[in-house]
Each structure stands twice: as structure tokens, then as C-alpha cells.
Amino acid sequence: MKSFALIGAAGFVAPRHMIAIRDTGNELVAAMDKSDSVGIIDSYFPNAAFFVEFERFDRHLEKLKHQGRRVDYVSICSPNYLHDAHIRFGLRYGADVICEKPIVLNPWNIDAIQDIEQETGRRVNCILQLRLHPAVIALKEKVAAAPKDKIWDIDLAYLTSRGNWYYTSWKGEVDKSGGIATNIGVHFYDMLLWIFGGVKKNIVHVNTHDRSAGYLELEKARVRWFLSINYDVLPEAVKAKGGRTYRSLKIEGEEFEFSEGFNDLHTVSYRNILAGNGFSLEDARSAVEVVYDIRNAQPVGLDGDHHELAALPLSRHPFSKEGR
Secondary structure, eight states: OOEEEEEOTTSSSHHHHHHHHHHTTOEEEEEEOSSOOOGGGGGTOTTSEEESSHHHHHHHHHHHHHTTOOOSEEEEOSOGGGHHHHHHHHHHHTOEEEEOSSSOSSHHHHHHHHHHHHHHOOOEEEOOGGGGOHHHHHHHHHHHHSOTTOOEEEEEEEEEOOOTHHHHSGGGOHHHHOOHHHHHHHHHHHHHHHHHOOEEEEEEEEEOSSEEEEEEEESSEEEEEEEEOOGGGSOHHHHHTTOOEEEEEEETTEEOOOOSSOTTHHHHHHHHHHTTOOBOHHHHHHHHHHHHHHHHSOOOOSOSSOOGGGGSOOOOOTTSTTTO
16 A cells, blocks of 8 residues: 645645545545645545644654655646655655646746656656547557558547636646646647647647637648637537537547546556556646747737637636726
């Protein structure tokens, strides 16, 4: 049995990590979050120590270490902009680290963390769960078996509507979340890069508070993509059913279906990590570079090969002077 500590216990994704720790037969001994709305812990590890102050969490883990009960893994589900600091903490404490996407916000952060991996002899494991999805694995095999000069045409749309709370939270601050493309799109970019190869061209058509759209030319694919958190851009058929999310990945004009099979991918990720087969910092680098470039690009407008949804009317920021 391995022992775990968890940073970011009140976040949306934290329960998936708790389930993964439990279902792999291990123990969560300590958790930390500045919010104390963490009653979900009772469903999995009611005896875990919990802290709302990082300093007391740090002291507790040090005490365990001196008692010969050092935590084996630190799992990180904190806000995106804190991943870098929390990864460094876990490594220097002497634990291996498991971190959610995006692993960091800037490509050079990866280089610095790799230096700490070398210094400490510990390892960072990245959660890239779409690479473990059976349908995605099958698609990668299909692309690999195609003629070498085959270039695939892809249209990606991911619309996951968020309320006004989003703009008040850290997710609405580009410096903290990395913006729309980073916050809700990084796992899709990682999947596409893993299947279709490296980036040859990265063009951003639109990048605002509630949507981002662009064109990626990969080694084996031409990708038109559109991401949004605005409810108004959802297809009417989705709204009519009370839905708030729409995901579409069309390959050569045909819908690629991978809606099912997501429930246990974090547990599969943990099993692989515990077996020494986790995804490394280097595995995560390409997607971090893509979203960094998107975030810092000057949008060109609706010029060239853009996703059809990019032409939808833009909306005002709800908390801007004009939006009030």
C-alpha cells in the first residue's frame, strides 16, 4: 500500500483522484485546500488529515517523514497557475508527483522542474487520460496504419457552458488559468498531437473571454478547432434537451465517437503510474507549447481555414463596463 497526499481537495477533478487512490488499494493520509467544502472526502478517506493552510499541511507531512511514514506520492489538483510550485514542493519533500493538466502554464517551467527531478531522484507523472481511452488508442493505430503521406482533415468543437461564477474564479483570469484553450482544451490538443504528430503551423482566429478558435497544421492532420464556455453557442438541439455541453470531433467528415469510457481513466492512469508507466513531463511538453503559443498569438480574425463556429457573433464580457 502506498500513501498519498492531495493538494486541491475541493476542486472538480479531485474526487477522480480519490477514487483512483482507493481503487488501486492505496491510502490518502493528508489533503489540503484553502476551501473547506471537502465533505466528499468522507466517501473515500474519512480518516485523512485535512488542512486549509499550506504551512500546516507542509508541517504535517514533515512530521510523518520524521516518524518514518513519508508520503509516497503527492497528487496535485490545484489551480493551473499553482501546479509549478506544488510540483516543486512534492519533489523536494521526497515524493513522486501526480499532476493534473495542464502540467504547467509555460514551456520553460518544464525545463526547471526536470532539473529538480534530477536533483531529487523523484518523478513527475502527468495525467493525460485521453491517451488511455480505448477509442483514442484505436484511432492512433488506424492513423499509423494509413499511407505515410495521408493528411487527415479534422474539425474539433468543444462547448462546455459556464455561468458567471467562472469569471470571478481563478479560471476567468488568463494569468491563472491560461485562458480558454488551456483550461478546457489542453487535453484535446495533447490527444491530437499524440496521434497526428508535431505542429507545423498554429494560427489563432479568435481568442476572447468566452471562446477560442484556430487552425493547427500537424504532421498528419489539418485541424480546425473551436472552444467555448458560452451557453449561447450551443446547438439548439442540445439546449432543447437541457444540455450544457457539446463535443464533436469529425475526422474526414465523420463523427469520431468517444463520449463513453471516461469514468475510470484516472484509475487506469494511477495503475500505470504505480507500475512505473506514467506519462512524463516530456510527454506533456508539446501540448503546453501549443496552448502557450495560442495564448500569446495575435488573432488574425476570420481569415483562412477556420472552424465554421468561429463566425458566431461575439459576446460581451458579463463583468465588463459594457456587459453590466
